[in-house]
C-alpha cells in the first residue's frame with residue numbers, strides 16, 4: 001500500500017491537514033488511497049537546509065525505529081518513507097494525550113497497558129527517549145495506548161559499549177518515569193511506591209540530557 005506514491009502526489013491524496021509545517025517542524029497530513037488512510041510526516045515543505053540535513057536525519061532515525069518495532073500492537077504500522085524526507089504511517093484513530101488531558105482523566109488500566117507496551121518495546125532493543133511529551137502518546141478510540149514520534153529513539157545496539165550501555169539503562173528508566181509523570185496527573189493513587197521512588201530519584205544525567213536537547217533545539221530554531 002502507498003508503494004508508488006511520490007511527494008508530488010501528496011496533495012492529490014490529502015484528506016486533512018493535521019499540522020502545517022513550521023521552521024523546525026514537518027507538515028503532518030492524513031492521506032487516503034483506495035479506502036486506506038495514513039498519516040504523512042513530511043519535511044518536503046521545509047526550507048532546503050533544514051529539510052536536507054535535519055529532515056533527512058530524523059526521517060532516517062524514525063524509519064529505522066519503526067522497522068525494529070514492526071508488528072507491535074501499540075505502534076503504528078510503518079508503510080514506507082518517500083525520498084528520505086517523508087514518512088507514511090498507519091493512521092491511529094484517536095487523540096493524543098495532550099488533547100485528551102484537557103477533558104478526561106485517564107484510568108489506571110491505560111497506564112498499566114502503556115507500561116506493558118513500553119516493556120515490549122524495550123524487549124525489541126529500543127528506548128523511545130521522548131515520552132514525556134504528551135503529544136507522543138495517543139489514546140486510540142479502542143481505549144488502548146499507542147506511541148508515535150520515534151525520531152529521538154536510541155537502540156541498544158548503538159549503546160553496547162561502555163559507558164553508553166549505562167546511559168541506555170538510564171533511557172529505559174526514563175521512559176517509565178515519563179509514564180509515571182503523566183500518571184501522577186491522572187490517578188496518582190495508582191502509582192506504585194516503586195515507580196514513585198524511581199520518579200523521585202531521577203538522576204542528574206536526565207537533567208543534563210534535557211538541557212543539551214533544549215539547547216540543540218534553540219540552535220536549530222535559530223538556523224532554520
Ligand SMILES: Nc1ncnc2c1ncn2[C@@H]1O[C@H](COP(=O)(O)OP(=O)(O)OP(=O)(O)O)[C@@H](O)[C@H]1O
Pocket residue numbers: 018025026028039041076089090091092093095096133135136137148149150
Ligand atoms: N500515526 C498517527 N496516527 C494518528 N495521529 C498521529 C500519528 N502520528 C502523529 N499523529 C498526530 O500528530 C501529532 C504529532 O506527531 P509527531 O509527534 O510524530 O510529530 P512531531 O513533529 O514530532 O511533533 P512534536 O514536535 O509536536 O512532537 C501527534 O501528537 C498526533 O496527534
Ligand SMILES: [Mg+2]
Pocket residue numbers: 133135136148149
Ligand atoms: Mg512529537
